[in-house]
Amino acid sequence: MVIVKDRKEPVERTTICVINQKGGAGKSTSCFHLSGAFAQLGHNVLVIDADPQGSISQGFFGSAHVESLAPQQTLAALFDEDRYLAGPELLIHRTPVERVWLVPANDSLSVHNCPAPATAGLKQFVLREFVRGLVEFDLVLIDCPPNLYQCSWNGLLAADAVMIPVPPEDFGTQGLRVVHQAITEAQTLNPVLAVLGHLISRYDRRLLVHRTYADKLRQLYGPSVLATVIPEAVAFKMAVTCRQPVTLSHPRSTAAGLTSLLAREILARTEGKSAQRHLGKSAPRHVA
Ligand SMILES: Nc1ncnc2c1ncn2[C@@H]1O[C@H](COP(=O)(O)OP(=O)(O)OP(=O)(O)O)[C@@H](O)[C@H]1O
Ligand SMILES: [Mg+2]
Structure with a gap:
């Protein structure tokens, strides 16, 4: 499968790891x-x-399809040399969304998500090697699981930038210290990794606790916190049931508008000079 026919030369690519345990x-x-x-x-x-x-x-393909995928059609293949013999094309699936492709995962990845990633030798770098070999994509987004095991670690070692979605409440901010610690550790093996920012997610402005925690996050992390805030909104859920990102399924919704704004803010942070201003090399302090 040729993925993008009009791309022959390597493009400048940004790989963003989205993480929070x-x-x-x-x-x-x-x-x-x-x-x-x-x-x-x-x-x-x-x-x-x-x-x-x-x-x-x-979200893209429905549960029945994803569960039926063989390991060699999923990210699990990268961790298993015998299954990766066919190369990247078996793993990269065209989605129903124009210009969006997916390397899917299912339960076959679980066995590879070991809890002591730094002891796993070359397995730590399989995602990095995979991403480096791709020439067709401008942007790679890595969606990590809710732990800091091998899959998240691979994501951090493969990425140029890391974004941390944080619901602005006590449970939401718990564990940020270990996330920041993991980022700092990853930077020793992946010196280009920069903190793109903290994303205030699932925000409900009616809640005092959300307003308070959002302020607290901005006080603690300053410009690392993205200006765009993603609210709790039903349009996000409805869009997923349509198997489409909200900007396509509900283009006039507030959720879509804010998602576009966030995309532009992320691009501004990762492109050109503003990247130097905003992207932090070191992981920030944790919520006190
Ligand atoms: N901004 C939002 N508005 C409404 N619902 C949301 C929003 N963000 C997330 N949700 C809902 O909250 C649930 C968890 O969200 P999501 O799966 O994105 O979190 P996650 O961090 O990826 O979770 P996990 O750690 O399990 O991977 C989902 O049911 C999702 O639809
Ligand atoms: Mg998730």
Whole structure:
């Protein structure tokens, strides 16, 4: 399968790892909807589902299809040399969304998501090697699972930038210290890795606790916190049931508008001079 026929030369590519060991923080939701927004801005986007739960894969293709995929058609193949003999083309699936492709995952990835990633030798770098070999995509989004095991570690070592979705409440901000620690450790093996920013996600402005925590996050992390805030909005859920990013399924919704705004803000941070200003080399301090 030739993926993008009009691309012969390597392009400058940005790989963004979306991480937080907190479950339900909005990692998959961010990746899913941002992929559509980036595509609408003219980018060729590869989404890598690095989560054995396969949430984002199911968002694009439905659960029955994703569960039926053989390991060699999923990210699991990268961790298993015998299954990766056919090369990347078996893994990269065209999605129903124009300009968006997906490396899916399902439960076959679980066995490779070991909890002590730094002891895994060359297995730590399989995603990095895979991404480096791709010439067709401008943007790669890696959706990580809610832990800091091998899959997330591979994501951090493969990425240029890391984004951390954070629901602005106590449970949402718990565990940020270990996330930042993992980023700092990853930077020793992947010196180009920069902190793209913290994304306030699932925000409900009616809640005092959300307003308070959003302020607290901005006080603690300053410009690392992205200006765009993603609200809790039913349009995001409805879009997924349509198997489409919200910018395509509900283009006039507030959710779509904010997703486009976020995509532009991310591009501004990763492109040109503003990247130097905003992208932090070191992981920021944790929430006190
Ligand atoms: N902004 C939002 N508005 C409404 N619902 C949301 C929003 N963000 C996430 N959700 C819902 O919350 C749930 C968890 O979101 P999501 O799967 O994106 O989180 P996650 O961080 O990827 O979770 P996990 O850690 O399990 O991978 C989903 O049911 C999703 O539809
Ligand atoms: Mg997820």
